[in-house]
Amino acid sequence: DADVTQTPRNRITKTGKRIMLECSQTKGHDRMYWYRQDPGLGLRLIYYSFDVKDINKGEISDGYSVSRQAQAKFSLSLESAIPNQTALYFCATSGTSGRKDEQFFGPGTRLTVL
Amino acid sequence: GNSVTQMEGPVTLSEEAFLTINCTYTATGYPSLFWYVQYPGEGLQLLLKATKADDKGSNKGFEATYRKETTSFHLEKGSVQVSDSAVYFCALRNQAGTALIFGKGTTLSVSS
Numbered sequence: 001d002a003d004v005t006q007t008p009r010n011r012i013t014k015t016g017k018r019i020m021l022e023c024s025q026t027k028g029h030d031r032m033y034w035y036r037q038d039p040g041l042g043l044r045l046i047y048y049s050f051d052v053k054d055i056n057k058g059e060i061s062d063g064y065s066v067s068r069q070a071q072a073k074f075s076l077s078l079e080s081a082i083p084n085q086t087a088l089y090f091c092a093t094s095g096t097s098g099r100k101d102e103q104f105f106g107p108g109t110r111l112t113v114l
Numbered sequence: 115g116n117s118v119t120q121m122e123g124p125v126t127l128s129e130e131a132f133l134t135i136n137c138t139y140t141a142t143g144y145p146s147l148f149w150y151v152q153y154p155g156e157g158l159q160l161l162l163k164a165t166k167a168d169d170k171g172s173n174k175g176f177e178a179t180y181r182k183e184t185t186s187f188h189l190e191k192g193s194v195q196v197s198d199s200a201v202y203f204c205a206l207r208n209q210a211g212t213a214l215i216f217g218k219g220t221t222l223s224v225s226s
Contacts, residue, residue, distance in 0.1 A: 004157075033213055042203060042218040043158075058213065090157055101146050101165065101207060103214060105157030 003027045004106035006091050012112045019078045021109050023091030030096055032074040033103065034058075034066060037088040046089075049074055081113045116141045120204045120217035127194055127224050135189040135220045137178075137204035145206040147171075147180055147187040148214065152201040161189075161202070194224045 004025045013019055023032065030051045035043040035058075045058030047066040055066060063085060067075045078085055088110050092103040121136040139145065146165045150158040162171030164180035164187065171178050176191045187204060204217040 040218060043214075043216040045213050045215075048213050092158075101148070101163060102160045103158075105159070107155075107157050 004091060004093055004104050006089075006106040006109050008109060009107065010110045012114065013081055014114050015080075015082055017081050019081050019111065021076045021089055021091075021111070023074045023076070023106060025072050025091075025093045025104075025106075027093055027095070027104060028071075029093035029104070030071065031094045032068070033092040033094075034064075034074070034076045035090045035092065036060070036085075037090060037108075043090065046076065078111075078113075081111075083113045086111060086113045116145070116206060116208050116215050118204050118206055118215055118217035120202075120220055122218070123221040125220060125222045127222070129196055129224055129226050130193045131224075133189070133191040133194045133198075133222065135202055135204075135222070137187045137189065137217060139185050139187065139204075139206050141185075141206055141208055143208065144182075145208045147178070148205040148207070149176070149178055149187070149189050150203040150205060150216075152203065152219070154200070158203065194222070196224050196226050198222060199224045 007022045033048040034046040037043050044060050049068045065077045090108050091106040094103045117140045148163045149161040151161045152158045162173040164171040167182035169180045178189045201219045201221050203219045205214045
């Protein structure tokens with residue numbers, strides 16, 4: 001099921017361009033996250049948001065910004081892309097009751113910065 | 115700070131072999147521990163979890179026991195299948211509950 005969707009799925013861009021990656025969810029979760037995955041480094045947290053008015057920096061937020069437009073939407077922006085931001089980017093969500101420990105991941109966006 | 119260390123891969127096994135992927139953690143207090151799996155071309159899915167010492171998480175034939183004395187959460191499966199080929203991530207969530215901290219991932223390749 002496509003409870004967490006990401007657009008685009010693939011993107012190639014040039015150094016210096018502004019890029020926005022979008023995430024939408026239909027799970028009704030308050031909490032949303034952006035991670036990047038690099039080979040051999042696992043997943044690292046970029047930003048997270050516990051509700052529409054709450055935005056927090058993660059481990060590697062430099063060079064990125066986010067916008068929580070609504071409960072269901074959380075966008076990640078690269079204001080001026082650089083080659084070492086080439087990576088696989090994942091959005092995730094989690095709830096605050098029931099299976100609150102579990103994060104649900106989108107399919108990922110593969111970004112290449114030339 | 116909090117961290118997760120898991121064995122480096124790739125791990126290559128024949129079908130029906132026994133699997134162990136080691137995972138140890140560093141954290142204050144009593145974190146919740148997880149194993150996530152990433153199949154080729156997909157996002158991560160929760161495989162199993164344990165929230166307190168001596169808990170055993172299990173799913174799809176995989177098991178892991180939360181060992182506080184050794185700060186470990188090793189993943190095991192008695193008989194792997196080709197369909198188990200994937201990348202496996204150990205992760206923890208600390209008591210503050212902000213977000214997950216992942217290990218670097220271990221690639222498992224199972225051949226028939």
